[in-house]
Amino acid sequence: MNAPVYPSIFIACPCSDNVGQKAPTRSRTSNDEIDPEEEGQAFNPRAPRSTFSLFPLENLLFCEDCNQVRCPRCVLEEIVCYFCPSCLFEVPSSTVKSEGNRCTRNCFSCPICFAALSVTATGEEQTGPFILLCSHCLWSSQDIGIDFEKPTSITTQLAQKLKAANASSAASLTAPSPDSLSAARPLSPLGAGGTYLRPPSPSALPPDQTDEAEFGRLKAHYNQQKALASGDDYGGSGSLSRLMGLYSSNSGRLRSYGSGALRETVTARNKSEWRELEQLRTVEDEEDVIEKMKNAGFHGTTSQTQRIVQTHSPRLLDELRPLAALLRTKRSKRCRSCRHILVKPESKVGSIRHRIRLVAGSYIPQISISRLDHTAVNYNNLQPGSTHQFLLTVTNPLYDPINITLATPEKTPGQYPATVYILCPEFEVGATTDVWDEALGPEAKANPKVAKGKGKKTGLHATIWDSGRNWTTVVLEIVPPLLPEDVELGDDDHIVKVPILVRSVYEADIEREDTIGKEGREKKEHSYWSVLEVGRIAKKRGADEEGVRPMSIMSTTSSTAADETSGPRDRSLR
Amino acid sequence: MPPKQVKGEYIETDTGNKVSRKSNILGSQNIILGGKTIIQADCTIRGDLRRAGAPGQHGNVAIAVGRYCFFARSSVLKPPGKTHRGAFSFYPMKLGDHVFIGEGAVVEAAMVGNFVHIGAGAVIGKFAIIKDCVRIEEGTVVAPHTVIPPFSRVAGRPGVVVEELPETAQESLELKQLYRVI
Numbered sequence A: 001m002n003a004p005v006y007p008s009i010f011i012a013c014p015c016s017d018n019v020g021q022k023a024p025t026r027s028r029t030s031n032d033e034i035d036p037e038e039e040g041q042a043f044n045p046r047a048p049r050s051t052f053s054l055f056p057l058e059n060l061l062f063c064e065d066c067n068q069v070r071c072p073r074c075v076l077e078e079i080v081c082y083f084c085p086s087c088l089f090e091v092p093s094s095t096v097k098s099e100g101n102r103c104t105r106n107c108f109s110c111p112i113c114f115a116a117l118s119v120t121a122t123g124e125e126q127t128g129p130f131i132l133l134c135s136h137c138l139w140s141s142q143d144i145g146i147d148f149e150k151p152t153s154i155t156t157q158l159a160q161k162l163k164a165a166n167a168s169s170a171a172s173l174t175a176p177s178p179d180s181l182s183a184a185r186p187l188s189p190l191g192a193g194g195t196y197l198r199p200p201s202p203s204a205l206p207p208d209q210t211d212e213a214e215f216g217r218l219k220a221h222y223n224q225q226k227a228l229a230s231g232d233d234y235g236g237s238g239s240l241s242r243l244m245g246l247y248s249s250n251s252g253r254l255r256s257y258g259s260g261a262l263r264e265t266v267t268a269r270n271k272s273e274w275r276e277l278e279q280l281r282t283v284e285d286e287e288d289v290i291e292k293m294k295n296a297g298f299h300g301t302t303s304q305t306q307r308i309v310q311t312h313s314p315r316l317l318d319e320l321r322p323l324a325a326l327l328r329t330k331r332s333k334r335c336r337s338c339r340h341i342l343v344k345p346e347s348k349v350g351s352i353r354h355r356i357r358l359v360a361g362s363y364i365p366q367i368s369i370s371r372l373d374h375t376a377v378n379y380n381n382l383q384p385g386s387t388h389q390f391l392l393t394v395t396n397p398l399y400d401p402i403n404i405t406l407a408t409p410e411k412t413p414g415q416y417p418a419t420v421y422i423l424c425p426e427f428e429v430g431a432t433t434d435v436w437d438e439a440l441g442p443e444a445k446a447n448p449k450v451a452k453g454k455g456k457k458t459g460l461h462a463t464i465w466d467s468g469r470n471w472t473t474v475v476l477e478i479v480p481p482l483l484p485e486d487v488e489l490g491d492d493d494h495i496v497k498v499p500i501l502v503r504s505v506y507e508a509d510i511e512r513e514d515t516i517g518k519e520g521r522e523k524k525e526h527s528y529w530s531v532l533e534v535g536r537i538a539k540k541r542g543a544d545e546e547g548v549r550p551m552s553i554m555s556t557t558s559s560t561a562a563d564e565t566s567g568p569r570d571r572s573l574r
Numbered sequence B: 001m002p003p004k005q006v007k008g009e010y011i012e013t014d015t016g017n018k019v020s021r022k023s024n025i026l027g028s029q030n031i032i033l034g035g036k037t038i039i040q041a042d043c044t045i046r047g048d049l050r051r052a053g054a055p056g057q058h059g060n061v062a063i064a065v066g067r068y069c070f071f072a073r074s075s076v077l078k079p080p081g082k083t084h085r086g087a088f089s090f091y092p093m094k095l096g097d098h099v100f101i102g103e104g105a106v107v108e109a110a111m112v113g114n115f116v117h118i119g120a121g122a123v124i125g126k127f128a129i130i131k132d133c134v135r136i137e138e139g140t141v142v143a144p145h146t147v148i149p150p151f152s153r154v155a156g157r158p159g160v161v162v163e164e165l166p167e168t169a170q171e172s173l174e175l176k177q178l179y180r181v182i
């Protein structure tokens, strides 16, 4: 939806072994010394599977026991509560089990544009009848001939309206279904059905009737199967009745129904049953459908997005029904490997507070990137072959100072590698001090531990650029590659992706259960792979218009850039 | 973020609000600013559109704004209005803390919670209710009377919830840093 923003930084969650790496180095515990040189293999952000393990820092949690980041894939979620996103009422889980996962109050969304529908009075002086009205596209329930006597319990009223409509049309119709069923079962406008089979001629039927008729037909079919199977030595009848009980009982409890005996029974039969299923599958009378679509015109038919969210997949706009709001959940999260709880939200629906919230940002050093010279570098137009200088800032969230070691391959992974150089890969970052110091403002900033004048912004080798209380900045140099003109390139090849291993070592107080004495310090360390998506490499002249290149040389503005790159090209060919 | 302003562009109030001299604030006696809120040039805030009839105990406030809010250039805040029992009236609009309103956005919500980002050019329909920790993307059109639950990312026309925001949303939507820059 949104165009990618450069630069952006992602962190690799190591939960899936050797993603983006050839050697399974991740099996080592974090206490082992990991020397990037010795490790040999850098994280490859271009490996196809890497996409699935790279996350922005904001989306990561942290497990203290495992000393590791946790991504959405390596946490277990438990539902704390269900609520309706529109009326914000909590729905008890027993109600969710019996009524389904949609709001049973007055919350509906527009079947045309999906905006929220509001209950609106059509009479004088705020009196009925009431309708569900979309204030975005002005669709209303009147468009499908439905209005309500009172402005409350819309779900119940809608169910009754649809049922009444069904009953009247069913009476005037030679219903193809076993009629005993169609009236007996209470109708749900929330769509308990969900299958796409249709009886032969449902065109005259209102939407819910098709569900009902179909249910009846299927039940009759399986009854017949059961009767046939009872005399069989396959023993399928038991499982069939269990299967049928599954759907006709209101308990909704899932019971296991044996080992695929149903399939065996069906295959054991001759083709007569299959014929009936095929008959069910024939979708409406074509002539009829064509006629209706001709009358409705293209603008009277549903789009795919409108169709798939409706349970009866209607073809025409006047067959659409208002959509009851889908419930949302609040969830707590656990570490998948040690089961410790990482996130526990307050159960109150409107609350944004958490009882427990272990997010990666408060444990691991954060890196950010900016341009050294704002005028020289355009993130969306990096010049191939020329050296770009960036500032890489490491921020420490811990209350202890940390020693950082940054490691990056000299040539980034990929077919067209960029050259990367970190001027000062080893440095210290001061501790995060109390919130009070921060509140006192920049005057309280002076931290005796961070030696003043350490960062003189010299840009010299092995010196940091600048530092503050809990952050340090170093210079990062990147030379984007020269992309060949005569080769078909993927979009990914145009983006400079730099993997950086961030390793932090620090001493912390030994955590004790009794919390009385603070005896001794222990050495701790953490390391993670991050990927900097620095920016796009500039398109050279005529890169995508091979044939007309001679003409475009004159008009292009980036020709100087192309000239500059001739040197590095020779170097890379060497 | 925004470039450094020319000195003297903002009038600073006792509670640290910085209001651009070029902003267009009507009915300022009906507007409450919680403090440390920044109002940029060409913003329109319609405090004059207050509840019709009896100016009772709460009848005077048209727009209440919390702390650390940021109203970017050309944004519009207008209390929602409707006809009730034959009489048209405006209803008060309440904004929480750390509310960012992007350039050119038009807000007619009844309530906006804390830590809400409304992208540039977005339109928030009448009587919409936006809860805490919500990010509304640029150019989104939120239909009138819509309720947006906490931890939602909203996009599209009409705006619908497209994603749940992570637990860190509050920190990423905080505006204290932005106030310091101006």
Ligand SMILES: [Zn+2]
Residues within 6 Å of the ligand: A013, A014, A015, A016, A069, A070, A071, A072, A073, A074, A075
């Ligand atoms: Zn993971």
Ligand SMILES: [Zn+2]
Residues within 6 Å of the ligand: A084, A085, A086, A087, A088, A089, A103, A104, A105, A106, A107, A325
């Ligand atoms: Zn609801």
Ligand SMILES: [Zn+2]
Residues within 6 Å of the ligand: A110, A111, A112, A113, A114, A115, A134, A135, A136, A137, A138, A139
């Ligand atoms: Zn609509």
Ligand SMILES: [Zn+2]
Residues within 6 Å of the ligand: A063, A064, A065, A066, A335, A336, A337, A338, A339, A340
């Ligand atoms: Zn764990």
